[in-house]
Amino acid sequence: MANAPDAEGIIEWHVRALPQGRFSNHVYQKLKPRDMLRIEGPFGSFMLQPTEAPIILVASGTGFAPICAMLKAHGERIAQRGAVLYWGGYRLTDLYALDEIEVLLQRYPGLRFVPVLSGPEAGWEGRTGFVHEAVAQDHLDLSAHEVYACGNPLMVDAARQVFVRDNGLNEHNFFSDAFITRRLSSQEMDHNSPEPKASSQGQVERV
Numbered sequence: 001m002a003n004a005p006d007a008e009g010i011i012e013w014h015v016r017a018l019p020q021g022r023f024s025n026h027v028y029q030k031l032k033p034r035d036m037l038r039i040e041g042p043f044g045s046f047m048l049q050p051t052e053a054p055i056i057l058v059a060s061g062t063g064f065a066p067i068c069a070m071l072k073a074h075g076e077r078i079a080q081r082g083a084v085l086y087w088g089g090y091r092l093t094d095l096y097a098l099d100e101i102e103v104l105l106q107r108y109p110g111l112r113f114v115p116v117l118s119g120p121e122a123g124w125e126g127r128t129g130f131v132h133e134a135v136a137q138d139h140l141d142l143s144a145h146e147v148y149a150c151g152n153p154l155m156v157d158a159a160r161q162v163f164v165r166d167n168g169l170n171e172h173n174f175f176s177d178a179f180i181t182r183r184l185s186s187q188e189m190d191h192n193s194p195e196p197k198a199s200s201q202g203q204v205e206r207v
Helices: 022-029 061-081 098-107 131-138 153-166
Strands: 055-060 083-089 111-117 146-150 174-176
Touching: 055 061, 055 131, 055 153, 061 083, 061 098, 061 111, 061 146, 083 131, 098 111, 111 131, 131 153, 146 153, 153 174
Parallel strands: 055 083, 055 146, 083 111, 146 174
Antiparallel strands: none
16 A cells, blocks of 8 residues: 555555466456455554654565555655665566655655665666665664565565664664565565575565
8 A cells, every 4th residue: 555544535556466466467457447345454553653763764566555655644754854765676667666756855855765676687877686785784873763664575574684683773663564465486576585595485465
């Protein structure tokens, strides 16, 4: 869900199309205007904390959606505290909302953006590798920060472990959005996440 609270009840979703994705195939191949969908949540567990700490936002793939919602709802407050958004994908096309991010950057000067690609991209001169590693390299001391992470659960788990162990982040200042759905095959894995230590852990299909 990528929208700020809307009095008219309009909901914006970011849905990644997957070859074997039961929901994404329904969305892209069968869903029609006025069709009914039953959903749960949001439950309000992933929210901006009422502190003055500087902020690191970390997303992979469509994990950008909840962070986008947070920026739309609280962008001015986030920018005042000082924030950096890291968004990782395999290819540049995986970072599908760059125009929207550019609008946010112009609106909130206190927000910075670092795109990270883990796959080959002709002419790319930006950051490469895993998105959480870029954060760890740029912010050696995270002891005063809050981190908000969304996306592939393998990335989220790796970010939590690395930031707490190596960068001094207080474990209570790491906030993440949990995606719960079916397991995916290895072919469907999000490319911008660490190699899984146990392939059976799988990945979520973000909706």
